[in-house]
Amino acid sequence: MTGPVPESEIVLYQTEDGAARIDVAELGRLVVAPDRQGNGIGTRLALHAERVFPEVMEIRLFTGEQSLANIRLYCRLGYRESGRTPADGYDLVHFAKTLGQPGGVGARVGELAG
Numbered sequence: 001m002t003g004p005v006p007e008s009e010i011v012l013y014q015t016e017d018g019a020a021r022i023d024v025a026e027l028g029r030l031v032v033a034p035d036r037q038g039n040g041i042g043t044r045l046a047l048h049a050e051r052v053f054p055e056v057m058e059i060r061l062f063t064g065e066q067s068l069a070n071i072r073l074y075c076r077l078g079y080r081e082s083g084r085t086p087a088d089g090y091d092l093v094h095f096a097k098t099l100g101q102p103g104g105v106g107a108r109v110g111e112l113a114g
Contacts, residue, residue: 025053027061042073050099058098065091 027049032041050059061079063070064087071093079095086092 022053022055023057025049025056025059027059030061037069042070043077046073046077050097056099058096060094060096062092062094065093 027046030042030045030049032045050056059079060082061074062085063074065071065084074095074097077097079097081093082096083094084091085094
């Protein structure tokens with residue numbers, strides 16, 4: 001790959017009063033160079049992002065509606081479509097995945113709310 005390497009980031013959410021929410025993160029710019037795609041790198045990056053912050057209980061991300069390989073990857077990893085927003089003639093598809101409780105695994109959404 002030539003040129004600058006795109007940045008990856010996890011952004012923690014803020015509540016309306018400005019307090020940080022450390023239980024929800026947004027995964028942005030998960031990029032694999034075209035000549036390296038199809039080797040499981042995207043899967044490993046996404047799974048690593050889920051483990052990096054053990055306090056995070058939900059990860060959110062989005063991709064373009066025409067990025068079918070990305071959509072298949074996120075669905076295969078357990079992300080669920082949570083909405084769409086228009087962007088310059090196409091839609092951004094938003095996804096969310098509920099992770100396990102801090103210090104545990106496999107929590108259901110209802111358990112997290114209570």
